Amino acid sequence: MNPRRSAAPVLAAALLTLAGCASTGTGPSTPAAASTASTAPSPATVTVDEHADRTTLKAAVGTTVTLALHSTYWSAATSSAPDVLAPAGPPTTTPSPSCRPGGGCGTVTASFTARAPGTARLTATRTSCGEALNCPPEQRGYEVTVEVTG
Structure with missing residues (x-):
């Protein structure tokens, strides 16, 4: 052979x-x-996760920005400027079927639509990093800055 x-x-x-x-x-x-910055053509969908924490994303008006955090301990993300980056529907939490109870396995997903030029921050928080395990302060917050261009 x-x-x-x-x-x-x-x-x-x-x-x-x-x-x-x-x-x-x-x-x-x-x-x-x-990466710390990327540009998305309009209309487009851009998905970010934990690896984009504390980065800046550039998006054109009309772009959908989806934030998928891989732990059900995260809160749903919110936008600091809904007139710039508006929620595109309710957030969803999808537990992993192979996870033990209390393990936090799964994904919290929220999508936003770039509505107008400006800057918005997407933020999420958590206090638990595992079953009965408090997060250290540097792991309790998530933030992505989105610069929307016309």
Whole structure:
């Protein structure tokens, strides 16, 4: 058997698995997710997670910004300027089916629509970082600054 032919299906499966994780936000962070600034064409959807904490995101009017935090201990995100970045529906909490009770496994997701040029901060908080485990002060808050351009 040719070793090159037998390795190809394994390599293809590994690449598909990695691509699936990156698209759902559950795998390792990508350089784009960890960047301090990015620009989104209008209309577009931009999804950020924990890796974007304390960064700035640039978005055009009409862009949907979705914040997905991977712990059910997070509060739903809020916008500091709803006239600039308005909620695009109610937040959702999706627990992970394989999580033990009290584990906080799952995702809290909130989407916002860029309505007008300006700056808004998306913030979320938590006090627990695990079952009966208080978060240290530096892990209790999440903030992303969104600069909306016309």
